[in-house]
Amino acid sequence: MVVKGDRTEITSRQNARVLEARKLDQRKHRRASGRFLVEGLQLVHMALDAGASPREAFFCGAQAGPAALALVQRLATAGADVLAVTPHVMDCLAEREAGHGLVVTFDLIERALGDVTLGASDLVLVLDRLQDPGNLGALVRTADAVGAAAVVLIEPSVDPFDPKAVRGSMGSLFNVPLVRERDPAALFARLAERGLAAVAADAHEGELWGDALLAGGVALVLGNEARGLSPDVACHVQGRVRLPIVGRAESLNVAVAGGVLMYAWLRANQA
Numbered sequence: 001m002v003v004k005g006d007r008t009e010i011t012s013r014q015n016a017r018v019l020e021a022r023k024l025d026q027r028k029h030r031r032a033s034g035r036f037l038v039e040g041l042q043l044v045h046m047a048l049d050a051g052a053s054p055r056e057a058f059f060c061g062a063q064a065g066p067a068a069l070a071l072v073q074r075l076a077t078a079g080a081d082v083l084a085v086t087p088h089v090m091d092c093l094a095e096r097e098a099g100h101g102l103v104v105t106f107d108l109i110e111r112a113l114g115d116v117t118l119g120a121s122d123l124v125l126v127l128d129r130l131q132d133p134g135n136l137g138a139l140v141r142t143a144d145a146v147g148a149a150a151v152v153l154i155e156p157s158v159d160p161f162d163p164k165a166v167r168g169s170m171g172s173l174f175n176v177p178l179v180r181e182r183d184p185a186a187l188f189a190r191l192a193e194r195g196l197a198a199v200a201a202d203a204h205e206g207e208l209w210g211d212a213l214l215a216g217g218v219a220l221v222l223g224n225e226a227r228g229l230s231p232d233v234a235c236h237v238q239g240r241v242r243l244p245i246v247g248r249a250e251s252l253n254v255a256v257a258g259g260v261l262m263y264a265w266l267r268a269n270q271a
Contacts, residue, residue: 046171063101137168210241
């Protein structure tokens with residue numbers, strides 16, 4: 001380290017704090033430490049707006065503009081440990097080349113379904129063992145846009161705190177409760193208790209557009225990208241909806257289909 005002004009600056013990529021932060025690109029280290037990395041000024045602002053808890057803010061003054069400088073002050077006020085680093089160190093922490101000189105670690109934000117307030121007219125997005133972080137991020141972003149009450153991930157699932165999922169959500173993972181569930185039977189029983197009908201997207205079967213099925217409270221179930229619905233999930237589904245395919249495509253990407261159906265639910269339930 002060297003001292004720059006009144007701040008100690010980290011100059012080595014082998015610094016213990018830097019090494020621990022770099023490990024957060026791996027799921028096992030995110031789970032073990034209870035933290036994940038966020039970069040991008042908008043995402044960090046959204047995290048703070050939602051009340052997320054920052055742990056560390058790695059900050060490179062040589063790369064930061066006025067907006068990043070102002071955000072560093074906000075992070076410090078929120079309790080983050082601000083760590084100044086050189087460009088050489090920031091380059092190993094940031095995934096994107098066009099960064100803003102700021103990478104922040106936050107506490108993982110997960111909820112139990114019992115802690116989520118659900119009404120009989122709500123939408124819950126249920127994702128059956130999704131594997132692509134980009135798809136997950138896009139779906140969380142759309143769930144936020146339509147006002148979904150929660151996103152439930154049936155395990156084993158892609159990690160919502162994977163960097164690609166975080167970026168794909170554009171900060172929406174801070175706004176929508178995320179729930180992990182390993183017992184589909186218990187999950188659907190709890191959703192039914194709250195008055196939500198389990199409706200699954202299907203590429204070939206079910207009601208076209210599903211306007212009637214999507215009216216009211218719905219748990220919209222989307223299957224795995226390659227295998228579709230798992231047997232232990234499909235047996236709990238009360239209805240299926242499909243989207244028209246008039247071209248030669250065999251099916252739609254799960255994030256696209258899910259986005260269309262979430263907006264179909266919103267349209268069906270708007271006064």
